[in-house]
Amino acid sequence: MKSLYNKIILLLFLAFLLAPLAFWQITNFPTKTGPVEITIEPKTITAIEEPAEELPALIPPIIEPTVTPEETITLEELASPEETVTPEEPAQAEPAFIEERWVIHEVKPGDTLSTIFSSQEIGTTALYAVINSGKEGKQIERTLKPGQKLLLRFKEGTGELDLLIHEVNLVKSVQFDINAGSAITTVLEKDVEKRIVTASGTITSSLFLDGQKAGLSDRTIVEMAGLFNFDIDFAREIQPGDYFSVIYEAKYIDGEFFGNGSILAAEFINTGKSFRVVRFERDGAVDYYNEKGQSRKKTFTRTPVNFARISSKFTKSRYHPVLKRWRSHKGVDYAAKTGTPVLATGNGSVKIIQKQRGYGKVIYLQHGKKYTTVYAHLSRFKSGLKKGHKVKQGEVIGYVGSTGLATGPHLHYEFRINDKHVDPLSHKLPAADPIKGDKMAQFKKVAAPLLQQLDQLKAPVIAGQP
Ligand SMILES: [Zn+2]
Incomplete structure (x- = not known):
C-alpha cells in the first residue's frame, strides 16, 4: 500500500518536472512543415485580380523557413508516454473552411515544375494545364533557375492551385491562371x-x-x-x-x-x-x-601589356645593358612578369612569327599597308598562332619573357610607319571610323x-x- 502511494507521488513529481520542458519544446519548434506557407486575409486577396502593375503589392512578405522538412519534429514525437502532456487544444486544428492560401517556393538546384508541384501535393491536371498553355508553358521548365520564385495561389474552398506566377527576373514574370484543366498565360513586365x-x-x-x-x-x-x-x-x-x-x-x-x-x-x-x-x-x-x-x-591602343611599367623609353641613344655599348632604342620596354599576356595593339595580320637572334621570340603584325608593330623577347607565342593569321585589337598574341638579348623579363614594343620607327608613346594615333x-x-x-x-x-x- 505504501509502495503504491510512493509510486504515485513519484509519477506526479516526474510529470510536474517534465511538463514545463515538454511545453518549452512545443513552443520552440515550428509546428508547420514544408516550405514557406503564408495565409493571406481575404481582404488583401481582392487586389490579386487587378492588373500587372499591382503585382509587387500582392507578393506576401518572404518568411525564411526555420526548419527543413527533414528536421521537423511533430507533436507526436514530443509527447512520449512518460511526458503525458498534451496541449489543451490541438495546435493545428483542421479548418472547416479552406481559405485562399499563397505559397512562395524558391527554386533550388535540381527543381523541376513537376517536383515542385508534387512537393506541394498539386495534381498532374494543374501541371499539364501549365505545361500545355502555349509558348510560356513550354518554356517554363527551361527558364526555371535556382533563386527564382514561384508564387502559388490555392483556391478558396477547394484548396486547388488556381494561379501560378513565375518570377523570371526582377522585371519579368509569367502568370498562369489555371481553371478546369487549362491555363491562360500573361506576361507581366515591370x-x-x-x-x-x-x-x-x-x-x-x-x-x-x-x-x-x-x-x-x-x-x-x-x-x-x-x-x-x-x-x-x-x-x-x-x-x-x-x-x-x-x-x-x-x-x-x-x-x-x-x-x-x-x-x-x-x-x-x-x-x-x-x-x-x-x-x-x-x-x-x-x-x-x-x-x-x-x-x-583608335586604330591602335597605347599599350600592348596591362599591369606593366615602362622600363625603357624610345630614345635616339642609350647604353645597351647586354651589348654594353651606346645605341638608339627604337621602341618601348615594358617590364612585366614572365607569362604576362601581350596584346595586339591593333587589328592586323601576323607578318613574322619566329625566333630571332636579338629579339628572341618575336611577332611582327601588319596593320594595313602603312603600320607595323613588333613584340619581342616573348617567352612563348599564343598556341596555334601562325604567319598570315588575322588578329584583333586587344587579342592575346603571346606572353612576356626574356628570350634573345634581354637582361630580364620585359616586352620590347615597336611601332613603325612605312618601316620607319616612331615613338609609340608620343605618336598621335589615328582615330577609327568618325x-x-x-x-x-x-x-x-x-x-x-x-x-x-x-x-x-x-x-x-x-x-x-x-
Ligand atoms: Zn627594348
Whole structure:
C-alpha cells in the first residue's frame, strides 16, 4: 500500500518536472512543415485580380523557413508516454473552411515544375494545364533557375492551385491562371524607369576610391575608365588633381533603385588635358565619340601589356645593358612578369612569327599597308598562332619573357610607319571610323546638351570651389 502511494507521488513529481520542458519544446519548434506557407486575409486577396502593375503589392512578405522538412519534429514525437502532456487544444486544428492560401517556393538546384508541384501535393491536371498553355508553358521548365520564385495561389474552398506566377527576373514574370484543366498565360513586365544622374570628383588617391567617394558603383567606374583607355593609361598616367565627371542612367523599378544603366557622357581631365566622350547610336551600334564625332576607339591602343611599367623609353641613344655599348632604342620596354599576356595593339595580320637572334621570340603584325608593330623577347607565342593569321585589337598574341638579348623579363614594343620607327608613346594615333554626313547633325543634337551638362559639372571645380 505504501509502495503504491510512493509510486504515485513519484509519477506526479516526474510529470510536474517534465511538463514545463515538454511545453518549452512545443513552443520552440515550428509546428508547420514544408516550405514557406503564408495565409493571406481575404481582404488583401481582392487586389490579386487587378492588373500587372499591382503585382509587387500582392507578393506576401518572404518568411525564411526555420526548419527543413527533414528536421521537423511533430507533436507526436514530443509527447512520449512518460511526458503525458498534451496541449489543451490541438495546435493545428483542421479548418472547416479552406481559405485562399499563397505559397512562395524558391527554386533550388535540381527543381523541376513537376517536383515542385508534387512537393506541394498539386495534381498532374494543374501541371499539364501549365505545361500545355502555349509558348510560356513550354518554356517554363527551361527558364526555371535556382533563386527564382514561384508564387502559388490555392483556391478558396477547394484548396486547388488556381494561379501560378513565375518570377523570371526582377522585371519579368509569367502568370498562369489555371481553371478546369487549362491555363491562360500573361506576361507581366515591370516598367524600368531611367533617371539621369551625374557624379564628379577630383583624384586624390585612385580612380577607384575617388569614384566610389563620388557615389559611383564599381561597375560604372570600370566602364568610365574603359571609355578613356585609348587616351589615358589609368595605371600609369593618373595624377592627383585629375578630374572626372560622368552623366549616366540609374534604373528604378517601382521607385526602388535597381542598378546603373549606360553612361551617356563623361569627361576626364588628365594633367590638364581634357578628354570628353558622348554616347551615340549609329546604325544600331552604340559607341562613344569625342566632341568632333570621332570614335573613342583608335586604330591602335597605347599599350600592348596591362599591369606593366615602362622600363625603357624610345630614345635616339642609350647604353645597351647586354651589348654594353651606346645605341638608339627604337621602341618601348615594358617590364612585366614572365607569362604576362601581350596584346595586339591593333587589328592586323601576323607578318613574322619566329625566333630571332636579338629579339628572341618575336611577332611582327601588319596593320594595313602603312603600320607595323613588333613584340619581342616573348617567352612563348599564343598556341596555334601562325604567319598570315588575322588578329584583333586587344587579342592575346603571346606572353612576356626574356628570350634573345634581354637582361630580364620585359616586352620590347615597336611601332613603325612605312618601316620607319616612331615613338609609340608620343605618336598621335589615328582615330577609327568618325561620324560623317547626315549622321553628324544627329550626333550634334544628342551631344550638345550633354556637353553643356559636363561644362556645368566642371564649373565649380574650375572656379576653385569645393
Ligand atoms: Zn627594348
